[in-house]
Amino acid sequence: MKAERCVELTVLDLVPFGQSESDPLFFALRLSCPNWQQWTPGQFVMVRPLSFGLEIPWARPLGICQLNSQHLVCFFQVLGRGTRRLAQLRPADKVLVWGPLGNGFAMEEHKPTLLLAGGMGLAPFVGYVHRHPQPWNLNMLFGHRPPLDCYPVDSINERITLDTLRETTPGDLDNLIFSLEERIKDNAEQNGLILACGPLPFLRTVHGFVLKYKARAQLSLENRMACGVGACLGCVTKVRKNNQDPSDQETSYQQVCTRGPVFWAHDLVL
Numbered sequence: 001m002k003a004e005r006c007v008e009l010t011v012l013d014l015v016p017f018g019q020s021e022s023d024p025l026f027f028a029l030r031l032s033c034p035n036w037q038q039w040t041p042g043q044f045v046m047v048r049p050l051s052f053g054l055e056i057p058w059a060r061p062l063g064i065c066q067l068n069s070q071h072l073v074c075f076f077q078v079l080g081r082g083t084r085r086l087a088q089l090r091p092a093d094k095v096l097v098w099g100p101l102g103n104g105f106a107m108e109e110h111k112p113t114l115l116l117a118g119g120m121g122l123a124p125f126v127g128y129v130h131r132h133p134q135p136w137n138l139n140m141l142f143g144h145r146p147p148l149d150c151y152p153v154d155s156i157n158e159r160i161t162l163d164t165l166r167e168t169t170p171g172d173l174d175n176l177i178f179s180l181e182e183r184i185k186d187n188a189e190q191n192g193l194i195l196a197c198g199p200l201p202f203l204r205t206v207h208g209f210v211l212k213y214k215a216r217a218q219l220s221l222e223n224r225m226a227c228g229v230g231a232c233l234g235c236v237t238k239v240r241k242n243n244q245d246p247s248d249q250e251t252s253y254q255q256v257c258t259r260g261p262v263f264w265a266h267d268l269v270l
Helices: 082-088 118-130 172-191 200-212
Strands: 004-016 026-032 044-050 060-067 071-077 094-101 113-118 138-144 161-166 193-197 215-221 238-239 253-256 261-265
Touching: 044 071, 044 082, 060 082, 060 094, 060 118, 071 082, 071 118, 113 118, 113 172, 113 200, 118 138, 118 193, 138 172, 161 172, 172 193, 172 200, 193 200, 200 215
Parallel strands: 113 138, 113 193, 138 161, 193 215
Antiparallel strands: 004 026, 004 094, 026 071, 044 060, 044 094, 060 071, 215 261, 238 253
C-alpha cells in the first residue's frame, strides 16, 4: 500500500512510560490527526521532526499504535541519537510524517486469533485490538524484559485476554519458548490465525514453530529502515520465490518497508 501523503503534524504531547522519571526510555508520541482516508494495523509511518535539520538526515520509522479523527499515536523506545531527539519533542513542535506505509495484518473476525508480541512488537497490536470487530476471538502472549509498566498494555488488557511473561533469567526464556510452542500448536489445531511482531530472535522462534505445526501466520519484521519507500534497499529480507513447493529452495530479497513489514510466515526465510 502506498503512502497517502507527506504531512506536517503538530506534537500534542509526549507521554513517558515506566523507568526513571528523570531519564525515561519509552514514550507514546501523540500527534495531530493527519486526515488519512484509511490505514491497517501493522502499517507504520516515517517521522522526521523539523528540528533534525541537516544534522540527522533520515526520518525514523515508527509503528502506528492508534489513528483516529483526533490524533495519531506512535510508541517508541530510545535506542540512539534519532530516538533520543524524538524524546525531546515538546507540545506545538512540528514534525513531517509520511504514511501510512507498508502492509498491515490480516483481520479474520470469526477466526480465533493469537497475537504474539516481543518487546516493542506490542505497539501495532494496540490499534489491532481496538479495531477488531470481535475482540473476544483474540488472545495475546507478550514477552518482555523491561518492567511491564514500560509498555502500553492497559488499553489492550481492558479488551482481550493478555498473558505476559517477563524474561529476566534463562529459565524465563525457556518458559516463554514453551508457551509459544503450546499456543501456536493449539491455534493451528483450530485453523486459526497467528500474528507476531518483535525482535528477530523472537520471530525466528515463532517462525520455527509455525512451520512445524503448519499454522497460518503473519510476521511483522522490525528491520532497520532509512527511506521507508523502497529506494535505499537497507531493509531487505530473504523470501521464498515459490512458497507452494517446499522442495524449491530458490530465494530472493524484498524490501521490508514496501513489501512488508507484514509477511506470511511461509514466504519468509529467517
